Amino acid sequence: MRSTMQDVPLTIGAILRHGGEVHSDGEVVTCTADGTRSTGYGELVARVGQLANGLRRLGIDADQRVGTFCWNNTEHLEAYLAIPSMGAVLHTLNIRLFPEQVTYIVNHAEDQVVIVDASLVEPFAKLLPTFETVRHVLVAGPEAAGADLSSLQVDGVEVHLYEDVLAAEESAFDWPELDERDAAAMCYTSGTTGNPKGVVYSHRSAYLHSMAVALGINAGLTPHDRVLPVVPMFHANAWGLAYAAFMVGASLTMPDRWLQAEPLVRFIERSRPTVSGGVPTVWNDVLGHLDAHEEADVSSLRLVLCGGSAVPVSLQRALEERHGVHMIQAWGMTETSPVASTGVPPLGAEGEDAWHYRGTQGRLLPGVLGRIVGEDGTVQPRDGQAVGELEVRGSWVTGAYYKDDDPEKFRDGWLRTGDVGTLDPLGFITLTDRAKDVIKSGGEWISSVDLENALMAHPDVVEAAVVGIPDEKWQERPLASVVVRDGADVTAAQLREFLADSVASWQLPDAWAFIPEVPRTSVGKFDKKVLRKSFADGRLEVDYTRKA
Numbered sequence: 001m002r003s004t005m006q007d008v009p010l011t012i013g014a015i016l017r018h019g020g021e022v023h024s025d026g027e028v029v030t031c032t033a034d035g036t037r038s039t040g041y042g043e044l045v046a047r048v049g050q051l052a053n054g055l056r057r058l059g060i061d062a063d064q065r066v067g068t069f070c071w072n073n074t075e076h077l078e079a080y081l082a083i084p085s086m087g088a089v090l091h092t093l094n095i096r097l098f099p100e101q102v103t104y105i106v107n108h109a110e111d112q113v114v115i116v117d118a119s120l121v122e123p124f125a126k127l128l129p130t131f132e133t134v135r136h137v138l139v140a141g142p143e144a145a146g147a148d149l150s151s152l153q154v155d156g157v158e159v160h161l162y163e164d165v166l167a168a169e170e171s172a173f174d175w176p177e178l179d180e181r182d183a184a185a186m187c188y189t190s191g192t193t194g195n196p197k198g199v200v201y202s203h204r205s206a207y208l209h210s211m212a213v214a215l216g217i218n219a220g221l222t223p224h225d226r227v228l229p230v231v232p233m234f235h236a237n238a239w240g241l242a243y244a245a246f247m248v249g250a251s252l253t254m255p256d257r258w259l260q261a262e263p264l265v266r267f268i269e270r271s272r273p274t275v276s277g278g279v280p281t282v283w284n285d286v287l288g289h290l291d292a293h294e295e296a297d298v299s300s301l302r303l304v305l306c307g308g309s310a311v312p313v314s315l316q317r318a319l320e321e322r323h324g325v326h327m328i329q330a331w332g333m334t335e336t337s338p339v340a341s342t343g344v345p346p347l348g349a350e351g352e353d354a355w356h357y358r359g360t361q362g363r364l365l366p367g368v369l370g371r372i373v374g375e376d377g378t379v380q381p382r383d384g385q386a387v388g389e390l391e392v393r394g395s396w397v398t399g400a401y402y403k404d405d406d407p408e409k410f411r412d413g414w415l416r417t418g419d420v421g422t423l424d425p426l427g428f429i430t431l432t433d434r435a436k437d438v439i440k441s442g443g444e445w446i447s448s449v450d451l452e453n454a455l456m457a458h459p460d461v462v463e464a465a466v467v468g469i470p471d472e473k474w475q476e477r478p479l480a481s482v483v484v485r486d487g488a489d490v491t492a493a494q495l496r497e498f499l500a501d502s503v504a505s506w507q508l509p510d511a512w513a514f515i516p517e518v519p520r521t522s523v524g525k526f527d528k529k530v531l532r533k534s535f536a537d538g539r540l541e542v543d544y545t546r547k548a
C-alpha cells in the first residue's frame with residue numbers, strides 16, 4: 001500500500017521560501033571593524049533573488065559549481081541560499097587550506113564563478129591564475145567598493161563588484177522545481193594525506209540535517225534564538241547552523257573575520273547570541289579571556305555546541321562553573337554533513353555521571369546509524385567496552401566521494417570514519433583516537449584522547465597532544481607534548497603524578513616535551529604527524545620521567 005501524503009521536495013529552495021515567507025522578522029547581524037551591520041530576513045530574501053538573477057546573467061543556468069571564498073557574514077548566507085535554490089551547486093572553499101589544495105579543489109569541482117570577500121582578495125589573487133574553469137569573480141563585503149582589485153586581472157576572468165551585480169537585478173526570481181536528490185552543495189575534506197576529497201550534499205540531506213540541528217537534542221532552536229556560528233561556513237557548513245536557524249526563524253549573528261577571543265567576546269556582548277558553535281581551541285581562548293576580564297559579559301549564551309576534535313570535560317566545567325556557559329559536545333565529519341551525534345546526557349544521569357556523558361562524543365542523532373567494527377572486520381557488541389572503528393550510515397552521510405573512488409572508506413554501505421572507540425547501549429560514542437593516531441603498547445591500546453583530556457585538566461596546562469613513539473620492549477609508548485601557561489613552573493614528574501590519579505599506571509606517558517604550541521593542520525586540528533616527525537628527527541627536547 002502506498003501513502004497518499006503530498007510529496008513536497010525537501011530542498012534548500014523550500015528552506016528559502018519558508019524562511020522568507022514566515023520568518024521575515026528574523027535578522028542577520030554581521031560583525032564589522034567598529035560595530036555591526038544587520039539585514040532583516042525579508043530584505044535578505046530579496047537580495048538572494050537578485051544574486052540568483054545576477055548569477056544567471058553570468059551563465060549559471062544548471063548545476064554549475066559556484067565557489068565561495070568568504071567569512072561567516074551576510075553575503076555568505078545569501079550565497080548559501082541563492083546558489084542551491086537556483087539549481088547550481090554551492091562550493092564552499094576553505095580559505096585556510098594550503099594553496100595547492102585550493103587549486104586542486106577548484107579545478108576538480110570545475111568552479112565557474114567564485115564569490116570572494118574583499119578582505120581576502122590578496123590570498124585569492126595568488127590562486128586565481130591556477131584556476132582552470134573560473135570565468136567570473138564577484139568581490140563582496142562592505143570594503144569591496146574601495147578595494148584595489150588590480151591583482152585580480154587574469155586573462156579570461158571577469159571581475160565584478162558583488163553589490164553592482166545585485167543592484168542591476170530584480171529581486172523576483174523564477175525558482176526552479178528541483179529534485180530533492182540533486183546536488184545542493186559540496187565541501188572537500190582537508191585530507192592529511194593525498195588529495196582532498198569532495199563530498200556532495202543533496203538538497204534532501206541538507207534539509208534533513210538542518211532539521212536535526214534544530215532539534216532539542218541538538219541546538220533546540222526557536223525564533224527567540226540568536227545563533228552565532230563561530231565554526232566557519234567554509235568548512236563543514238558551519239555545522240548546519242545557518243540553514244537550521246533560517247528555517248526556524250532564529251536570527252544569525254555572524255563573526256566575519258573577527259574570530260580571536262577579544263573581538264569575539266565583544267561581538268557577543270553587542271549581538272547577544274543565545275546559541276553558538278565552534279571548535280575547542282576557540283572556546284579555550286575565550287575561557288582564558290573571560291578568566292582575565294571579569295567585566296566580560298557572555299550571559300546571553302544559553303548553549304555552546306563544541307566539536308571538531310575532542311572537547312575536554314575540564315573546558316566544559318570551567319566555562320559552566322566559572323562563567324555560566326553550558327556546552328554540549330558534538331561529533332561529526334565533512335562526510336556526515338557534519339553533525340551525527342550530540343552529548344546531551346540521558347535522563348537520570350546526574351553529577352559525575354552526567355559529566356561522564358558530556359565527555360563522550362555524544363549520542364547518535366535520529367537518522368544516523370552507527371556500529372563498531374573490530375580489527376578483524378567483525379561487528380562488535382554495542383556494550384561501551386568493545387573497541388574498534390566507528391562506522392556510520394544515514395540520510396546525511398555520504399556514500400562516496402565526488403569523482404574519486406576510495407573503496408577503503410566504505411564497507412557494505414557504511415562510511416568508515418577512521419575514528420576508533422566504543423558505542424554503548426544508549427548510542428553514546430566514546431572515541432579514543434583517530435585510527436592513524438592509535439598508540440599500541442604491549443598489545444594494548446592507550447587512548448591519546450583520554451591522556452590529553454586528563455592533562456588539560458591540570459591548571460597549568462593550556463594544551464596537550466599525545467602520540468606514540470617507538471619502544472623496543474613495548475613497541476610503542478606515549479609521548480606527551482605539553483603547552484603550559486605563561487609563567488607556570490611545572491615539571492614532567494609533577495604532571496605524571498597528577499595523571500596517576502585518573503590514569504592506569506601502565507598508560508602514563510614516560511616521555512615528555514614542553515613545546516610553545518601544538519602544531520596544527522590547515523583546519524586547526526592537532527597535527528600529530530608533525531609531532532611524530534619532530535621526535536623522529538630529534539628536534540623535540542624530551543624529558544624521560546621513566547624509561548619504559
Ligand code: ADP
Nearest residue numbers: 189190191307308309310330331332333334361
Ligand atoms: P578533516 O577530515 O577535513 O579534518 P573534518 O571536520 O571532517 O575535517 O574532521 C572530522 C574528524 O574530526 C572526525 O573524524 C574526528 O576524528 C574529529 N572529530 C570531530 N568531532 C570530534 C569530537 N567531538 N571528538 C573527537 N574527535 C572529533
